Amino acid sequence: MTDSTTAQTSLHVIVVGAGAAGISAARSLQDTGCRVTILEARDRIGGRVQTAYDLAPHPVELGAEYIHGANVVTWDMVRQFNLTTVSDVTKDDFHIYFGDRIHSGDEKSRIPSFHLVDTYEDIAIDWVEQGRPDASVHDVVTKWAELNNADLSPDLQRLVNSRVSVREGGDWARLGVHGMYEQNDNPGGNFRIKEGYTALLEQAVAGLNVTLNTPVQSILWSQDGVQIHSTTGQIFAADRALVTLPLGVLQAQDVRFTPSLPPEKQAAINGLGAGHVDKIAMRFRERFWPQDMAGILTTLQSQIWWRPGWRRDDEAPLLMAIIGGDAALHFESLGADAVPEALDHLSAMFGENACKHFEAGRFISWGTDRWSKTGYSYGLVKGAGLRDQLAQPVDDILFFAGEATHVTHSGTVHGAIESGARAAHEILKPEKLKADI
The missing domain is CATH 3.90.660.10 (Polyamine Oxidase; Chain A, domain 2)
Structure with a gap:
């Protein structure tokens, strides 16, 4: 028998993307004892969450604007970080x-x-x-x-x-x-965070290992783990990779996977709409x-x-x-x-x-932003069922999260947060099973 905590602590996971999904997953994994590295292409965290503090005396959301609903997971973070909101x-x-x-x-x-x-x-x-x-x-x-x-x-x-x-x-x-x-x-209306959405994610990311200005160029994966090459020439190795890239970036194939993603995964990527x-x-x-x-x-x-x-x-x-x-x-x-x-x-x-x-x-x-190439995803005709397909792990080595992978709450920050928590659970589940043998 192996102690499950020891098995999980020894696991190193690279999270690609420091948006809401990546931060959510990294927090869950680190709190469980995993070693986590987040690689982010931009010079900031947040992804499609970006608050401007120079346009007005109050924060102005350039990306995601609202908490949609009165009882979604985002409220847990609002309360945890003592933030305030205003109804829309x-x-x-x-x-x-x-x-x-x-x-x-x-x-x-x-x-x-x-x-x-x-x-x-x-x-x-x-x-x-x-x-x-x-x-x-x-x-x-x-x-x-x-x-x-x-x-x-x-x-x-x-x-x-x-x-x-x-x-x-x-x-x-x-x-x-x-x-x-x-x-x-989600019933209950929409709400803005008075301090700005960026303020929420900046507190959520505190204590996590984030490397900014590091665009991922390729992901090599096998049963032995992953090797991730960045455009800066750096190489990162880990046991698992969690990919939280926006759908538009996946569709553009800006990141090369070796071996290639399975046909059903690529079909899911191509079969959803990357909305501008x-x-x-x-x-x-x-x-x-x-x-x-x-x-x-x-x-x-x-x-x-x-x-x-x-x-x-x-x-x-x-x-x-x-x-x-x-x-x-x-x-x-x-x-x-x-x-x-x-x-x-x-x-x-x-x-x-x-x-x-x-x-x-x-x-x-957001549609032409090189690191997003989409505002948020939508379902094309005959696209039902593809979000779940996009979310599925590949050989328990590659995992996927992000708003496009959420079946019922795509296009929302809380959907992205939930997808990150779901992916973290998927990463830990096989390790716990191994530890219990």
Whole structure:
């Protein structure tokens, strides 16, 4: 018999990526006695969590924005680190830009078939539960509108797609209803961390061994362990590797695996959608939008705008656009012209005061960021079941975590955190079985 603690302490695990999933896994592994090394390509931790402290008196999220739900795992960390939160908007706090004019939250019911903006998910769920084959959200909603004589005008289609592509990560013409059906919503609303999401991860990573500025180039693996080569020329050896690379990086094959990943693993990587979801932060000298407008859903390619300082006493006059799908690709193609076009959109909605009071803008392109190449993942048509396939270990040597591997909570920080904890458990489980023999 071998003492299980000794067996686990002798295990060395390299975690590739210091985002929420990697930090979560590393913490679990180290707390159990493993030796853990995190390799991070960036010059900072956090991955697609990045808080700016230079845009306003308050933190501004350039990446992940919210805690989604009142009872998700992120709250354990919020309480542990004595952080504070502020609740986000309700649907009634959002205005709508439709038909070349702004409608308040109270007026949106006057927009023909506006309910489809909120009920597209229910329509998709009904489709799946009726046993129908996988199809795009666009096709399912269009079919429903035809059968129910709903007015699905071009403007309304743009409005629905703005909501879908930002919320789900991909355009409704590519988003599969079966993959969307796998997802679970978390009741209780959305919340921002007052100190910033980065503050949470900086406390979570304290005491962990993180090597920054170390992009992984290749991973050689066998039953003897792993050898990881970085672009800096360094070589790292360990017993196991946990890969938390974003789906877009895996799809681009920026990291070479030797031997190659099994066909079913590569099929899962290629069969999911790496959603382009970007942000544009716009700072002004003073507020020119209605005081009761927490955000605005639009038919424009800038899609959705909200106030990062909503319900804060120190709120700055700042608007943030969040843009997904083909609209994100459009802004990515503009380069330096992305901010001017976003300002044009604000001028179209609010008039000359947008330009008059404009101070500065920042385009945050997660889709073209070399270390992410995606905002968050989404399920393509016929992509149901692939997240679980992506999450599976390879020969108990290579393990996988990250938001794209979470079947029910992809595209969220709490999903990434949970995936890291799940992967840590998978790494430790074989070792415990060996120790008990």
